[in-house]
Structures are given as C-alpha cells and as structure tokens.
Amino acid sequence: MEDQHKTITKAVCYHCGEDLPMVKYQMDNKDFCCAGCLGVFKILSENNLCNYYAYNNNPGQQLKGESHLEYLDEPKIIAQLLDYKHENSSIITFYIPAIHCSSCIWLLEHLYKINQAIFSSRIDFLKKQVTISFDHEGISLRKLVEMLSQIGYEPLISLQDVVKAHSSSIDKALVLKIAVAGFCMGNVMLFSFPEYFGLSGFEKQFQALFGWLNLAFSIPAVFYCGRDYFTSAITSIKHRHINLDTPLAIIIAVLFLRTAVEVVFGIGPGFADTLTGLVFLLLMGKWLKQRTYHHISFDRDYRSYFPIAVTTLQDGREKPVPINEINVGDRLWVRNSELVPADSILMKGDAWMDMSFVTGESEPVHKVLGEIIYAGGRQTGEAIELEVIKPVSQSYLTGLWNNEHYKNNSEKQNFNDSVAKYFSLGVFLTAFSATAYWLFQNDSHRAWSAFTAVIIVACPCVLALSTPFTLSAILSVFDKRGFYVKNTDAVEELAKCNTIIFDKTGTLTSSENAEIRFSGALNKEESIIVASLMRNSAHPLSRCILKALNVDRFYSLNNYREVLGKGLSAEIDRHNIYAGHLSMLPVGIKTYSETGVHIVIDRSYKGYFEIKQQWRRGLTQLVSKLQKFSLQVLSGDTDKDFWILKSIFPNSTKIRFRQSPHQKLSSVLELQHAGNRVMMLGDGLNDAGALKQSDFGIAITDNINNFTPGCDAILKGSSINILPDFIQLSRHGLKIVKISFAIAIAYNCIGIYYAVQGTLYPLVAAVLMPISTVTIISFTTLATRWSARRNKLI
Amino acid sequence: MNILYFLVGCSVLMALVFLGAFFWAYKTGQNDDTHTPGIRMLFDDGIADEKSEEDHFSS
Numbered sequence: 056m057e058d059q060h061k062t063i064t065k066a067v068c069y070h071c072g073e074d075l076p077m078v079k080y081q082m083d084n085k086d087f088c089c090a091g092c093l094g095v096f097k098i099l100s101e102n103n104l105c106n107y108y109a110y111n112n113n114p115g116q117q118l119k120g121e122s123h124l125e126y127l128d129e130p131k132i133i134a135q136l137l138d139y140k141h142e143n144s145s146i147i148t149f150y151i152p153a154i155h156c157s158s159c160i161w162l163l164e165h166l167y168k169i170n171q172a173i174f175s176s177r178i179d180f181l182k183k184q185v186t187i188s189f190d191h192e193g194i195s196l197r198k199l200v201e202m203l204s205q206i207g208y209e210p211l212i213s214l215q216d217v218v219k220a221h222s223s224s225i226d227k228a229l230v231l232k233i234a235v236a237g238f239c240m241g242n243v244m245l246f247s248f249p250e251y252f253g254l255s256g257f258e259k260q261f262q263a264l265f266g267w268l269n270l271a272f273s274i275p276a277v278f279y280c281g282r283d284y285f286t287s288a289i290t291s292i293k294h295r296h297i298n299l300d301t302p303l304a305i306i307i308a309v310l311f312l313r314t315a316v317e318v319v320f321g322i323g324p325g326f327a328d329t330l331t332g333l334v335f336l337l338l339m340g341k342w343l344k345q346r347t348y349h350h351i352s353f354d355r356d357y358r359s360y361f362p363i364a365v366t367t368l369q370d371g372r373e374k375p376v377p378i379n380e381i382n383v384g385d386r387l388w389v390r391n392s393e394l395v396p397a398d399s400i401l402m403k404g405d406a407w408m409d410m411s412f413v414t415g416e417s418e419p420v421h422k423v424l425g426e427i428i429y430a431g432g433r434q435t436g437e438a439i440e441l442e443v444i445k446p447v448s449q450s451y452l453t454g455l456w457n458n459e460h461y462k463n464n465s466e467k468q469n470f471n472d473s474v475a476k477y478f479s480l481g482v483f484l485t486a487f488s489a490t491a492y493w494l495f496q497n498d499s500h501r502a503w504s505a506f507t508a509v510i511i512v513a514c515p516c517v518l519a520l521s522t523p524f525t526l527s528a529i530l531s532v533f534d535k536r537g538f539y540v541k542n543t544d545a546v547e548e549l550a551k552c553n554t555i556i557f558d559k560t561g562t563l564t565s566s567e568n569a570e571i572r573f574s575g576a577l578n579k580e581e582s583i584i585v586a587s588l589m590r591n592s593a594h595p596l597s598r599c600i601l602k603a604l605n606v607d608r609f610y611s612l613n614n615y616r617e618v619l620g621k622g623l624s625a626e627i628d629r630h631n632i633y634a635g636h637l638s639m640l641p642v643g644i645k646t647y648s649e650t651g652v653h654i655v656i657d658r659s660y661k662g663y664f665e666i667k668q669q670w671r672r673g674l675t676q677l678v679s680k681l682q683k684f685s686l687q688v689l690s691g692d693t694d695k696d697f698w699i700l701k702s703i704f705p706n707s708t709k710i711r712f713r714q715s716p717h718q719k720l721s722s723v724l725e726l727q728h729a730g731n732r733v734m735m736l737g738d739g740l741n742d743a744g745a746l747k748q749s750d751f752g753i754a755i756t757d758n759i760n761n762f763t764p765g766c767d768a769i770l771k772g773s774s775i776n777i778l779p780d781f782i783q784l785s786r787h788g789l790k791i792v793k794i795s796f797a798i799a800i801a802y803n804c805i806g807i808y809y810a811v812q813g814t815l816y817p818l819v820a821a822v823l824m825p826i827s828t829v830t831i832i833s834f835t836t837l838a839t840r841w842s843a844r845r846n847k848l849i
Numbered sequence: 850m851n852i853l854y855f856l857v858g859c860s861v862l863m864a865l866v867f868l869g870a871f872f873w874a875y876k877t878g879q880n881d882d883t884h885t886p887g888i889r890m891l892f893d894d895g896i897a898d899e900k901s902e903e904d905h906f907s908s
Contacts, residue, residue, distance in 0.1 A: 106893070157888045164889070180885040231875060238868045242861065261853065268857070 068092050072113030077607035091117060095207050099162070102169045107162045114158035116207050123390060126364030126375030127197035135363075135377070136196070136212070138186070144174065145191040149210035151203070154183040163208060170194055170202060185210075214358035214378055229345065232280045233338045239276040240331040243269050247328040251818055266318040269327035276331045277311045280338060299475040299519055302482065303337065306514050313507045326511060328821045333516055336828060343523040344543050357431070357453050357743070365389075365396050368440065383443055390438040397430050397443045398450040404439030407621070408432035436621060469547050470792060471522055475515065482513040489811040501813035508815035512806030516824065517799035517831045522792050524832050528839040529788045532848050537771030538781055545767040548751045550785040552734040554726055555681060556745070558719075559690035559700070561738035562755045564668040565772050571603040575654070575662010582606055584627050585654055588634055591615055592623055596652055600664050622652070632656050673776035674703050680779040685731070689714045689722060691741050720744035736770070738763070780846040787842035794838070795831045802827040 066075055069085040070092035080087040083100065087093040095115055099107055107114060126132055139146040153159070160178045163185050167173045172193025177186045185208075189199060203210055246265040249258060281304075288304035291297060307330065314325030364375045368386040378396050381387075386402070389395055395408070406422040410432050419435050422428055428441060430450035447453060486509040493502035526543035533540055540546055557563055577585065587609040589601040612625040622635010633640050633655040640655050651665035678686070686708045688700055694712040704710065714722070719737075723745045726733050735742065735749035738756065743764035746752030754763035757772040770778070806823050809815045843849045874880065 110892070157891070160885060160888055161892050178885055179882040180888065181882070227875075230880075231872060234868065234871050234875070238864060242864060245860075246857075264854070264857070268861070 067113060069108065070096055070113065070115035071117050072115075073117065074602075076602065077605055078609060089117065095205070098169070098206055104162060104165060104168060107158050110161055111156045111158040114156050116153050122204070122209070123366070123393070124197050124200055125366065125373070126362075126377075127200055128195065129364065129375050129377075132364055132375070132377055133196050140191070143190050143192050144188055145196075146186060146188045147196070147199075148184050148186045149200075149203070149212070150182075150184055151208050151210050152183060153208050154178065154180065154185070159208070162206065166202075169206075170199075173199070212363050214361040214363050229338065229342055233335070233342060236276055236280040236331065236335040236338050239272040239280075240328075240335045243272050243327045243331045247324065247821070250324045251821070262324070263321065266321075266324055269325060270315060270318045273311055273314055273327045273330050276334045277307055281307045281334050284337070297476045297479055298472045299515060302475060302479040302515050303519060305479075306510055307334065309507050309510045313511070326820060329511065329824055332821075332824060333514060336516060337519055340520040340523045343527045346527065360431075361394060361396055361447075365393075378447055381443055381447060383446060385443045387441040387443060388438060389434045389441060391434060391436060393434055395428050395430055395432045395434065395441065396450075397447045398445040399428055399430075399441035399443045401426050401428055402440045402442050404437055406434060406439050407436040409435050436618070469522070469544055470789065471518060474518065474796065478515055478518070482510060485509050485513070485807060485811065489813075492811075493813060498813075504815070505811055505813040508810035508813065508820075509807055511820055512810045512815060512823065513803050514824065515799075517802075517827055518796060520828060521795040521799070521831050521835050525788050525791050525795070525835040525839055528836055529784055529843070532784065532839070532843045533781060536777060536781075536848055537774035538768060539770075540768040541766075545751065546785050546788060548732075548767065549734070549782060550789045552732045552751050552782070553684060554687070554731040554733045555684045556687045556689055556719075556723065556726075556733060556735045556749070558735075558737035558742050559688060559696065560668065560692050562736050562742075563671060563674060563688070563700075563703075565671050565757060570667045570669060571599050572665050572667050573603075573662055574651075574665065575660075577654070577661055579606075581656060581661065583608060583610060584630060584632055584656060585634065587612055587627055588615075588623055588625050588632050591625070592617055596664075596666070597623070599666070600652065603664075630657050670699070670703075671772060671775055677776050677778065678704055687711075687722070687726075689719050689745070691715070691719075716741045716744050720748055723748045736775075777848070780848055784843055784846045784848060787846070788839065791835055791838045791842070795835055798834065799827060799831060802830075 066086055067073060068075055068079075068088035070087055073088045075086055075088055080090060080093045082093055082096060085096065087096065092115060099105055127136075134140075137145050137147050151163075154163070160180060163178050164176055166176045166187065170189075170193070172190040174188045174190065176188070178184070179186075187199065194202075200210060200212075246268050249261065249265065284300050284304040284307060287298065287300035291301055310326050310330040310333070314327050314330060317323040317325040361378060364377050365381065366373050366388040367376045367381070368374075368388050373388055376385075381397055387395070387397075387399060401422050401424055403424070406426075406428060407419040408422055408428055409419045410429070420432075427444070430445075430447065430453060445451075486506050489505040489509055490502045493499070493505055523543055526546045529546055530540055530543065540549070582604050583606045586601055586604040586606040589597040589604070590609055591612070592598075610627045612627045615623070615625040617623050618635070618639060622633065622639035624631070624633045624635075624639070626632075631641075634652055637653060640653055640660075641658060651663040653663040654661040682705070686704060688704065688708060688710040690696075690710075690712050691714050692712060697710065697712070700710050711722075719742060723733050723735060727748075727750070732751075733749045734751045734753065735745050736753045736755055737743075737746050738754060742754075746754060746764055746766045751768070752766040753768045753770050754766040755770050755772055755775065756763050763769050802823065806815070806820070809819060840849070
C-alpha cells in the first residue's frame with residue numbers, strides 16, 4: 056500500500072512534466088504542478104484540444120510571469136510586425152522559442168479551434184516559427200499574442216527582428232545556380248558521350264550539332280552560374296591581392312574561350328564537359344561552405360535582448376513607444392522585470408537593478424534617486440520612472456557594438472587564399488614558358504593549345520573543394536557532440552588559437568544545476584509556514600524555495616504583502632513571517648551573507664536560503680588537457696571564488712575579477728596586439744563584446760534554444776570537457792586539407808606533363824578532373840572520420 | 850537517323866521543363882521547410898478518433 060502511494064506522489068505534472076509538489080492541483084483525474092499548468096489544460100480541454108497530450112507525454116512548459124503587451128495596440132508597431140495586411144486579414148510570423156515537439160506543432164496548427172478569427176496557422180519546426188493568418192477585426196494582435204501566451208507559447212518579439220533576419224538568406228540564389236549548373240552539366244555529358252567512344256563516319260554529321268549544343272549549355276553555366284567568380288576576381292585584383300577565385304575565374308574564362316573557338320571553327324569538340332562539371336562542383340563546394348544552422352543564430356546582438364517597445368509617460372499618461380523613437384529627455388516607465396533600454400537617470404521609485412546582462416553579477420544593485428542607470432539593467436521591484444540621457448544606440452552597453460575596432464573580416468586570410476597566390480603564379484609561369492617554347496619552335500597552333508591546356512589542367516578545383524568538404528565533415532562531428540560552429544572558416548580560426556579566456560559565471564559554473572541551500576534551521580512546522588508564504592508569490596526564487604521545501608500541506612494566511620524585488624510578509628496562524636532581502640526584515644541582524652532570502656518568524660531570525668551555482672563537472676581535467684594554451688579567467692563577479700579558481704587553474708593563469716564588458720574587450724585586444732590568437736568562452740551579454748572581438752568566440756549555453764550573444768560557435772554546457780578534443784580535431788582537419796592539396800598537385804603534374812606538349816585531349820581532361828575530385832573527396836571524408844574516431848568524438 | 854534531331858530537341862525541351870518546375874517549386878517556398886510536413890502527416894484528423902480510443906481503453 057505504501058509503495059503504491061509513493062509511485063503516485065512521484066508522478067509528474069500532466070502538462071509540463073515537472074515533479075509534483077506534495078500539494079498538487081487536480082482536474083479530470085489529472086495532476087498539475089501549478090495553477091499555470093492547470094489553466095492551460097482548462098483552455099485546451101474547453102476547446103477540445105486534448106489531443107495535444109496524446110502525441111507526447113507532458114509536452115507543455117511552465118508559464119513564466121506575465122508580460123505587458125500594451126505596445127501591441129500601437130498601429131505603428133503593428134505595421135512593423137505584420138508580414139501582410141489586407142482588408143480584413145493579416146498575416147504575421149512569430150518566433151516562439153517554446154516550440155519543441157510534435158504536440159507543439161499540432162496545437163499551434165489548430166489555433167483556429169480556440170478563436171474563430173484565426174484562419175490558419177503554420178509552423179516551421181526547425182526555425183521555431185509560426186505563421187498565422189487572422190482576421191484583425193475579430194482578434195487584435197495583442198489578443199492574439201495574449202492567447203498564445205496563455206497556452207504557454209509566448210512569442211519572442213524583440214528589437215532585432217529574428218523572423219525577418221532569417222528570411223533574407225543569401226543561399227537561395229546559390230541553390231538556383233547549382234540547379235542550372237547541374238542541368239547544364241547533365242546535358243553536356245549526354246552530348247559528349249558519343250565523342251568519348253569515337254564517332255564513325257556516319258555519325259560525324261551530328262558532331263557539329265552536339266558541339267553547338269554544348270556551347271549553348273556552357274553559356275548559362277559561365278555567365279549565370281559562374282558570374283560570382285568573375286566579380287570576385289575583378290574586385291580582388293582591384294585591391295591588389297589574389298584570392299582563390301582569381302585563378303578559378305581565369306580557368307572558367309579560358310575553358311569557355313577555347314570551347315567556343317573549337318566549336319565555331321569546327322576544330323574539335325571543346326571542353327564543355329570539363330567546364331560545366333567544374334562550375335557545378337565549385338558551386339557545390341560553395342554551398343557546403345555557406346550551409347549553416349537555420350535554427351541557431353550566431354549574429355545576435357543586444358537588440359535580441361531588448362524589447363521592441365517601451366512604456367513612456369507623456370503628460371502623466373502611459374504610452375508605448377517603439378524603442379527606436381526614444382529621444383533624450385523622454386520619461387520612461389519601467390515595471391518589474393522590464394529592461395531599461397537606454398542610459399537614464401532615476402527620477403522616481405525604488406530601483407533594484409539586476410545588472411547581470413551587463414556585468415554578470417546576479418545580485419540586484421540598489422540605485423538611489425538621481426543616479427544613472429545603464430541600459431541593460433532589469434528592474435526587480437516596483438515600477439520606476441526614468442529620464443533618458445542617451446539614445447538607445449549610444450548607451451554604455453550598446454556602444455559595445457558600435458565600436459570601430461572589431462576584427463576585420465577581410466584581414467582574416469584562410470589557407471586557401473594564401474595558397475592561391477603561389478598556385479596562380481606557378482601555373483602562369485608554366486603556361487607562359489610552354490607557350491614561349493612552342494612559339495620558339497614556330498608552332499603557334501601548339502603554343503595556343505599548350506597555353507590553354509596548362510591552365511585547364513592545373514585547375515585549383517580540388518583546393519576549392521577539399522576545404523569545404525573536410526571542414527563541413529568536421530562541423531557535423533562537432534554538431535553531434537553539442538558544439539555548433541558558425542561556418543567552415545571558423546573551424547580554421549579554431550585550429551589557430553593559442554590563448555583561451557574563460558568567463559566565470561555561466562561558463563565555468565552552470566546555472567541549470569543551481570542548488571537551493573538553507574543556512575540555519577527550520578523545524579517541520581516552520582517549513583510549512585515558510586512554504587505557505589512562498590506559495591503566494593510568482594517570483595522564481597519563491598518557486599524554487601517552495602519546490603525545495605516540498606511540504607505536504609499549507610496554512611491559510613492573512614495580511615499577505617509582497618514588495619516587488621524585496622520580499623514577502625504575512626500573518627500565518629498567529630505567527631508573523633517575513634522572507635526576503637535584509638532591508639525588508641523587521642529586525643536588524645548581522646549575518647554572513649548579504650544576499651539570499653532571509654527568513655524571520657515572530658521577530659526571530661531563522662536563517663537564509665541561497666542559490667548556490669555549481670561548478671561544471673570535469674573542470675580540472677579540462678584545464679589539465681589545455682596546458683599547452685595560455686589561460687585566463689575574466690569574471691564580472693566579485694572575487695569570492697578566487698581560491699576555488701586558483702585550485703582549478705595552474706599558477707600561470709591570470710585571474711581577474713570585477714571586469715566590466717569594456718575591460719573584457721580590451722583584455723582581448725591587448726592579447727591580440729601581442730600577437731596571440733584568442734579564444735573566448737562566455738555566456739552573457741556582458742561577454743558579447745569580447746566574444747565578438749576574439750578570434751574565436753564561443754557562447755556557452757545550457758539550453759541551445761536560449762538566446763546567445765553573437766559568436767563564432769555555440770557550445771552546450773555539458774560538452775565543455777571535450778573542448779580540447781574539438782580543438783585537436785580542427786587541427787587535424789587543417790592537416791588533412793594540406794595533404795589533399797599535395798595529392799591534387801600530384802595529379803596536376805601528370806596533367807601538365809601532357810598539357811605542355813600541347814597534346815591534351817578533352818577526354819583526358821574530362822577523366823582526370825573527376826578522378827582527382829573523387830579521390831580528394833573520399834580521402835577527406837575518410838581521413839576526417841578516422842581522426843574524429845582517434846579523438847573519441849564519434 | 851534524322852529522327853535523332855527531333856529526339857535531341859525533345860530531350861532538351863523536357864529537361865528545360867523540369868528545370869523550370871524546380872525553379873517554380875523553389876521560388877514558391879516549397880523547399881523552405883523540409884522537416885515539419887513529415888511530422889504533420891502523422892497527425893490524426895479530428896477528435897473523434899481520440900474519443901474512440903479512450904472508450905477502447907476504458908472497456
């Protein structure tokens with residue numbers, strides 16, 4: 056009997072899957088952990104949407120506090136958000152981070168059952184976007200968002216439009232080009248086959264036709280698909296430096312010219328097959344290089360954290376205004392848990408600013424009237440009135456992004472571009488000397504064919520392919536282990552790093568496994584009293600404490616009072632109870648900790664709850680594996696953890712505390728000026744400047760769907776211990792690219808041997824190129840797999 | 850063998866039609882989301898099914 060009881064109490068919330076507290080909410084024989092989950096279930100069951108629970112167990116998510124949506128009534132903001140508006144129908148696309156399973160898709164595509172004014176809704180699962188078309192006379196945008204929030208799918212509406220940033224992807228045109236190139240290649244191959252097998256006299260009549268057809272197919276391949284190579288080559292020559300596109304453009308041009316000449320004058324079949332095959336393969340390589348994660352954004356800046364609108368006070372009335380239109384001197388009205396969008400002065404109210412975005416320090420800071428509050432602070436407490444002193448874009452924090460001295464992408468030179476210079480030089484020397492030799496021999500026909508043949512055969516096609524193939528294979532290995540790198544170029548940067556900087560909070564510690572600890576003593580009766588008080592508050596800390604206490608019954612309470620951001624008080628069973636910040640308590644006490652939730656029952660101090668952040672596991676091993684790198688720790692926090700860090704890191708490690716975002720940025724710059732290649736690991740907005748400036752910035756996150764600042768890679772917190780293996784694999788990757796380059800040179804030497812004699816037949820070129828390509832691609836794939844296995848990553 | 854001229858023309862024309870079809874499909878966004886439709890097709894229609902399932906379990 057007792058066993059049975061246990062299994063029941065162990066059950067989880069029907070909606071969200073959280074462990075059930077001792078006192079649970081019930082409806083229709085189903086258990087819920089909180090009123091929020093119960094509320095969602097009620098809405099869904101009223102609308103016959105309980106299939107939601109049929110596709111997955113506990114698909115829901117706990118509701119997070121309420122947000123103010125008045126701004127969605129402003130026509131200006133509505134117009135900015137809508138995709139399309141017609142007489143009585145509007146279409147809007149929302150980004151909803153909570154989308155995670157098939158139940159979400161089912162529910163969000165059946166929104167029309169909840170409200171008749173919604174015509175249809177469609178989800179893009181990987182992008183976590185839902186496109187809703189609705190009758191804006193039947194349901195306002197604000198009502199729509201409120202409805203989504205009520206069922207646990209609050210859309211994220213921020214200053215940086217996530218939805219529109221996604222839709223303008225560059226590779227759409229590339230895919231179309233690949234399609235055309237593939238089409239041309241396929242047809243040219245078809246018409247070239249008779250030539251490969253030799254033509255009988257009877258079939259000769261078709262030769263001219265096939266030649267002309269091949270030439271016709273080459274034209275779109277060169278002028279539509281290959282156009283980018285020409286423009287890139289021209290700009291690089293204008294800037295007096297050679298990139299890989301320069302020799303490629305020359306080869307495409309030479310191939311086309313020679314094919315055209317041969318076909319028009321009926322000399323031979325031309326090289327249309329090589330030409331179209333080359334263009335197709337090059338574009339494939341380019342596509343692999345550009346392919347990136349659709350569901351992860353690497354380019355987020357402060358605007359993703361900022362709301363799209365803020366409440367201002369105009370003649371004593373609240374009015375939502377788009378953030379871009381805020382001017383110096385405007386009065387802002389910032390409520391509990393809202394963000395201060397611009398540097399401003401506190402005019403009215405009691406400000407407790409959570410500056411964790413800016414400094415990484417999670418403890419709220421008290422500000423007095425007249426003090427400056429920097430943008431990025433989050434108010435925890437009553438609503439406050441502020442006067443703006445700087446526009447949003449020039450505020451202290453946002454100024455980080457407008458810094459001029461960020462790394463210049465054009466300065467970064469990858470292996471390919473640095474090799475391309477010597478490669479082109481070598482090819483031209485060979486080509487010209489061969490031409491000169493045949494001209495000297497008075498054989499101008501051979502001189503022309505030797506010149507073109509050398510350039511054709513020495514194609515750096517392999518070079519253009521081996522890098523994307525190797526590095527994208529590495530990317531997919533990384534991806535499986537929770538390391539999402541932005542693109543293939545970034546892998547090269549990763550391999551070159553020699554200095555690693557760690558942030559502390561959120562990077563070396565984990566916020567997910569935060570543990571509630573109580574210092575002091577509470578007997579069972581007192582625990583129930585505290586839990587009864589906490590039950591009435593929606594503050595995350597109260598919820599955590601309530602969960603930790605997990606009592607089996609509650610008392611009713613009188614005179615409940617919640618001072619936002621400071622604490623709670625009530626009268627329970629003739630006891631007076633206070634919980635919260637020190638300044639809230641009725642008695643002055645001395646304690647070891649300023650922070651935490653302090654408990655006082657009947658004027659006697661009981662102790663305090665504290666959230667202890669836990670260090671990530673395996674840090675010591677991680678550090679010992681990184682001995683070859685010079686390490687640094689930059690923390691925005693106080694130095695309370697100095698000794699723990701000291702014991703983890705070797706003595707040579709520089710550990711600095713109380714670092715502002717600007718100081719972090721300048722430390723990175725300093726190291727770079729000293730010739731180091733810096734890798735930065737951080738998590739919050741306070742590291743964002745340093746992440747962007749560093750040669751390879753890694754944002755650490757415990758939930759991949761969370762917002763991360765702009766970076767080169769996103770690393771799951773649980774995978775931080777295998778970072779050394781990631782670095783090792785990227786270095787092997789570069790080695791593989793170099794070896795494949797050597798193989799390609801060997802093939803080229805064979806080709807050039809025939810080419811300089813002017814006896815290169817189109818067939819040889821047409822066979823040699825695919826063979827070398829296949830060799831290289833299979834070599835890189837196998838070698839990458841082998842080295843990933845050696846590094847124990849697969 | 851003159852029929853070959855006609856056949857070559859036909860084959861090129863067919864290939865062009867397919868290329869055009871791909872362009873149309875791609876530009877109208879049919880390849881934008883290749884993941885969700887696979888999940889969507891597994892949903893049952895209507896709630897009637899779910900109810901009958903419940904009855905089935907309770908009996």
